[in-house]
Amino acid sequence: MLDRGRVQLLVRLTALGFVIAWLFSDALRAWVPFWVPFVVLLGTEAEFVLRARNEPRRPPQRRHVPGPEDADLGFGELVEDEEGFRFVPPPPRPEPPRWRRAAWAAGAVAAAGLFVVAARSDRASTWQALPAAERAQLVERFASEASIIARRPVTLRCDEGYAFTGAGSDTLGIAFPDAGITYLATSVCRDLRELVVRGRAGERQGEALVVLAHEAIHLGGERREAVTECLALQAAVPLGVRLGLSEARARDLAHHEYEERLAERSAIRAAYALPLTCRAGGALDRSPGDGTFP
Template identity: 30%
Template sequence: MGIRTLVVVGLSAWAGWLLVRGILLRTVPWIGLGLIAVPLVVLGVTERQWVDAEHRFSAVARALAPGTDGVHCQRLGETFTYAGAELGHVDWDEDGVPTGPAMVSYETCGRLAAYRNSSGTERSDPPLDQVIAVHVLTHEAMHLAGRLREADAECAAMQRDAWVAQQLGATAAEGQALAETYWREVYPRMPDAYTDDACTADGDLDETPGDGQWP
């Protein structure tokens, strides 16, 4: 249970106690209830928006990896107890089967939401952190689909980034531009475990060789 949920539960319990106390004392503490209601509504709306975004990202991931649990967007409270530094990860059992949803970091989910809600110049020329966030979603979906080796998941993801961007509201041209930006500006700087010389146009990891389109 995330911190936001715990706060909502705590505030709700406090409001209930004030109401019961008011009934017993035959006076309703309107000021106290009002002070609780405002943050309770704000937190509830924020959590609802976060859950809606998580469901949307999960639908995209499951389209690429049918039968899996999709995506879990890390909540702010989870960042304080999470020891890893990855933007996303998938846990597997000893047979290489995902044991749950792909975890996507709090910051990455926020950037995915920002990309999904963007328009105009920001959509056609998104900040690099949003480009990376879209790719993280695709990359983790490739892990969910059974590509355990990082270089395989990375290369397969680059060939699907344009499609994922379109599922988040981009046009075909905007999606292709995003995929090309990742290929040019991010992929060359990735650690060796994430790269492969065969990940190039008409290379062994090109899933549609000869089509003249890369990534």
């Protein structure tokens, strides 16, 4: 049987450690909602409390003070003096130190504080946290860029209602060429915003550029996923430049995405696997002879 106190302490420390890691990790914030470890912690606490209350109460037992017959068991001792042997009882059990209650209270305050910080950080990093006017302006900008790639006027929406992306789906974007509209996951819109507003240019921004270009190429009429993916990798470079990146940095991000797709072996994304002609000088190279790809 495991000691319940140790298990409870281990769960608490694990949950708090996870929250601290979540605060400093973009990858964790992208894949794990901040409230998950808190729900686990709350459920564990509730389970311990309910189980303790449901356990049958033991009948009260009368406690006997240790006597001379217990001296050989370590409860007190027999001391010999002039009057013979006498029993010296053990010292009273010390009361629990006051700092222990203070430590539990401090832990609860720290957990509550981390919850507030995590909630604010999570809220600040989402697309929906942006002011409506800023979101509308960014959507208009993204739609303009998609229209340039598609070579036709198109409509773009950040899928705030999770009608086609997110919330249990790994779809980052979807296009409806006949209707001339595409929906992007809110995480993609947020990453693009970080590029446009803050100049952030990491791997997430590189992926977001390819996703936007991919759906725009679909809107331009290309239906084949593998071909679209290859063309999107190339279109992501000038797209990144128009959104504020240097050409060298935009090309580095696109090349990283290119290498990631070449190394991918997912059966689910088999339709997106780059064809052999997706290379420098290949049939899908839109600028053959320039010595760069994508």
